[in-house]
Amino acid sequence: MRRHLAVLLAIVTLAASTGCWEQPNSTTGKKTVIDSKNKPVPGLLRTPLLTNPPDLDPILISDTTSNGVASRIFNTLVGYDAELNMIPELAESLPEITGSGTVYTFKLRKGVKFQNGREMKAEDVRYSLSRLALTESKRFNVIERIMGAKAAAESARQGNPLQLDGVRVLNDYEVQIILSEPYSPFLFRLAMTNAAIVPKEAVEAAAGNFSRQPMGTGPFRLVEWKENTSLLLERFDDYFRGKPKLEAIEMRVIPESLVRQQEYEAGNLDICDVTSGMDSKWRNSNHSHDVLEWPQLAIYYYGFNLEKDGSPYKGRTDEQARKLRLALNYAVDREHLCKNVLEDRYYPANGIIPRGMPGHNAARPAFKQDVEKAKELLAEAGYPNGEGLPAVQLLFNPQGDHTLIAQTVQQDLRKIGVQIELKQLDWGAFIKAADAGEPAFFRLGWVADYPDPENFLSFLFHSSNKGPRGNVTFFDNPVVDSLLDESDKETDPKLRLSMLQRAEEAIIADTPWLFLAFNKEVILRKPHVKNLHPTGMDDDVNLSHVSWHEVAVEEIQP
């Protein structure tokens, strides 16, 4: 027996001594070794990641974890301030827009350096935007309105060199982007991390592995990545907005929420997410001052499929079906749902455009429960007390709060005589079914890609986006389409916003959704973390729109 144990120990010791068990580390470069066990270290921010970021190459990013990490490494031409106003980032100023809204001329900041020390120039902008046309790009839609984008994608598919005609280098510090037609929200797309400016030589040197060896102009650079374990970002001293206050950011991949909380309580993390059902625990503990919350630009809703054959909800213009959908909206007590059931983690929805987004109509009251009115509408729809109404399935994926919300809504609807069956499917199967228009009634949500109502209204309700492109209620209203199309061409921001608000009103009147709630984000951060100001665009602990160069971890005074 002892011999067997000795053999096992020998294997471990041998492996340890040969060093052949090193964690996979896809980055090279200097590594900062910091002993941070159980105590804060001034200058070091320790944050959790819920998963290993799949990709850090801007053109491949399609998830919030990667976006959060990448936002610290890269910059875009334009960005947002803390109030989500658009501001120039790598551009010296917001662009001059001419040619009836089709020509955007950017003057670039001088002296902005990539993390390899080279100065960023206009050619880098042309190269970075052209890359979005590559076959592997996950975000072609960022450049789809640029002149020649489709031809560039087709050419790239055939293996030809990248050539995006609509991006023209005027000189080292001036670049012109020409759109195929006016598209007012274009600047918002340029502010997405996918449109980050990258150095060509670093992409080529990475030989197809830029995702693991990213390099940009951002306040931090990646120095170490242990797959599925941790990432270490180090301060980029030559950052164009000044030397960041933090020296390093350590991000640890911890998939289990309970463990993240224990690590936070033990002092091994400076920031932590608050999982569903844990709000009151934190708010009533001695960590209550650590709680940080903000309205997120996101909405939670139940969609009615307006084209599903056999569904009682079918038909946007069918008055009976519309009254039925409206009856369901009046039946749900959102105040109780958000405040009591969901521990104040949501706001009752009062429309589609969420709180904090330009165009949000704060004057419109939130949808309120009115059981009598709901019953009245139900009777007008031809189903007095729900009689004759077939039980429709509500399809949802059972993560997070979804089951709790579904059960609460089911109870509320029962009060007016409407029966719904709850059917759970996991995310992959669920989204496939929703995209294909299979469910008559389903849960979904939308988180803003950029702080503009067009991102909600056009993606979710324009008839050209039916199905997998986002409009899964199969909503089709020519008036709304026309307002959205016109708003795309409108260059006057005020006029444009009023068009979008009118579109929102028209959609609400058609009631394609059971409107539920706007999301709220809640996280914990230690008191020694300073200048951390999340915006409505920030998702959980990923924090992709924080001014990272200003965040600091200060020494705790005894």
Place this chain on the structure above:
Amino acid sequence: MLAYALRRILGLIPVILLVTLIVFTLNHFIPGDPGRIRFGQYADPEKVAQYNEDRGYNDPFFVQYFRYLKNACMLDFGESDAKKVPVVDIIGGAFKVTLVLAILGIIVASIIGVGAGILSAVRSRTLIDYASMFFAILGVSTPVFWLGILMIIFIGRPVAEALDIPLSGIHGDTLWEQLPSYFLPAMALGLIFSATIARLTRSAMLDVLTQDYIRTAKAKGLSGWTVVMRHALRNASIPITTVIGNSFAYLLVGAVLTETVFALPGLGREIVTAITQRDRLVITGGILFMAVLFVAVNLIVDLLYALFDPRVRLGQE
């Protein structure tokens, strides 16, 4: 012996084939589009269709299955749709973590299990025996991930602080530096598996302790512990070795939830991630690898059993 070994190895081939067929079939028919996994949910449908076509995902099921088998024979398990790297690299990287965890887990399990088993047998029908068997039954009945969570919540922090070891995750570059990171997960796994080992050790030792040669050894005037350790344990070691070997096989493939709870980037967690992402080649490759590993370890244990015990003649008259 050689013929027996060959027969056993050949017998594994249909098992492995069956595993590949089941996993491949399940993966094939569950929803999830590889092209969308590669290019994102809102990717251009044409691009997605082209990717699926190029990768052969539109071919008939058996064409895909036999192509997979052919490539797998040459250790080519394809490329992950989500990560865009060869599946064999993903499995190789993650398996190192799982292997270390399993080895440390089995060491903990063996030390505690064999120790408690011997003590129970020697002090049979005493409070020590009842107490250790009570905990053994508790251990057998406790799901390992639950014990892991309990450990993290209730004793993880004080233990980690007292011993200056990490609570979760892997810290350090070389295995030597990383070893403290395995302490808590190896304890959680080891405690659970020690229960089975303790029960079997006790029963094997009780059998041996009533034999004549033990009485003879005692009559010769040998001390109690010498008799137990030199004569009794040596003869009881064959079934104990078998159960330790089998437990090791289970540890290699069954640490999925322990890896998730303690944030260890092992093979189990890699497969769970792949399942959530519908990364079908990683799922198939990972499960196939685990199945091969499991049957291989069991085969080795069986062969060792035959090698150690001269009374076993393995089907020979």
